[in-house]
Amino acid sequence: MSSLSVLLLGTFCLIMCLNACHAQLLEGIYCGRDNCYDVLNITREASVSDVRKSYRRLAKKTHPDLFRDEVQKKEAETNFKLLATAYEILRDEEARKDYNYMLDNPDEYYSHYYRYYRRRMAPKVDVRVVIFVTITLISIVQYYSLWQRYDSAIKYFMTVPKYRIKAQEIAAEQQRQEEAANSGGKNGRPKSRAKVSKAELKEEQERRIRQIIEEKMDIKGAYAKPKISDLLWVQLIILPYTIIKYVYWYGNWIWRFTILRQPYGDEEKLYLIRRYMKLGQYQFDGLEEHERQDYLDMELWIKENFDEWKAEQEEELKAKLAESARHKSYRRYMKNHGPGRMTFED
Structure with missing residues (x-):
């Protein structure tokens, strides 16, 4: 080369x-x-x-x-x-x-x-900022959602005749007291006031009824009046306190009722009944007072009594369904056609 x-x-x-x-x-x-x-x-x-x-x-x-x-x-x-x-x-x-x-x-x-x-x-955003904003947005949405549910509950009770009539009676009594307090002159006649339209009178009456229902009605459960402690931000802040409180409660329960064999109080009995029913705290609080008292009278905090009561409730439900025309029609359809299904021929 x-x-x-x-x-x-x-x-x-x-x-x-x-x-x-x-x-x-x-x-x-x-x-x-x-x-x-x-x-x-x-x-x-x-x-x-x-x-x-x-x-x-x-x-x-x-x-x-x-x-x-x-x-x-x-x-x-x-x-x-x-x-x-x-x-x-x-x-x-x-x-x-x-x-x-x-x-x-x-x-x-x-x-x-x-x-x-x-x-x-890619945007360089601190993860802590994202978490802070997310929790804040959830808390805001949660706050307005709670107030919306409470407002819908109040509006519902305003349409129930039992509560509305009672609220109207209280409103009328309050109005009479106000007129008596504002009465003037020797004859005790009320002072003259500007004329108001029927629409304004109706609006004032509805406002009074709503105010009375809000003050007198103790709404419990998921539709209860919102509290600051219900918000996610507050719950996260007080989480250590909540954990400590639960640990103390659980240890106290074991000490009093497992080791010392002390009798249950009404609060503990209702807790056991709620746990057997698998209801949340809001759901159980939403029950009527007489219902909870009936559960205490039937001693449903005892597991054997609860199982017997639950079996009776299921039998009553089956009997009601058997007498229901709609349920009979449904059973007849299921017997003739079977469960619904979709095929390519459909």
Whole structure:
């Protein structure tokens, strides 16, 4: 082989090696055609502390303010920006991981651009801020939802004749007392007041009825009047107190009723009945007072009595369903056609 052929072959190999070296460094992302590790004069095994130390050492040497000449100053600005870019990439664990992936997989061009711009364009929001905003929004929605349910309960009781008539009687008595207190003159006649329309009188009456029902009606359960302690934010704040209170209650229960064998009080009996019925606190509080008293009279806190009562309730329900015309029609349909199903022929 001639010397010219050897020279051409060597030149070709050198060009291919240079292209291979630059193939893993893409223009426009990370440090461009420069290697971020070479910019900071560190190796890939360098720690974050080493990255910080090298950046500070080089920044003192390449800072643009150290140069007077305009040409040197512009060159220093370019080098300083590259140095800052390399530092920002290598000090961040996720960005450094993506950069190392690009160095190890130079052929995945589109993947590198996607990883780079996905990280740059993604909003950098503190997780604590997200949690704070989320809990706040949930608490606001919860607050308005509770008030809406309470308002619907009040409106319902205003339509129930039993409560409405009682509230009207109380409102009429209050109105008579107000007129008596405002009466003037020797004859005890009420002072004259501006005439009001029927619509205004009706609106005033409805307002009085609602106010009386809100004051006199003790609504319990899920439709009870909202309290600040029901909100999620407050519940999270008092969570340690709630846990301590539950642990104390549970330990006290074991000590009093398991170890000392003390008799149950009404509160403990109602708790056992609610647990056997598998009802939530709001659901159980929504029961009428006479219902809870009936449960106490039947001694349903005793498991055997509760099981017997539950079996009786199920038998009564079956008997009512057997007498129901709608349920008979349903059973007849199920007997003739079976459970509903969908096929391709349908």
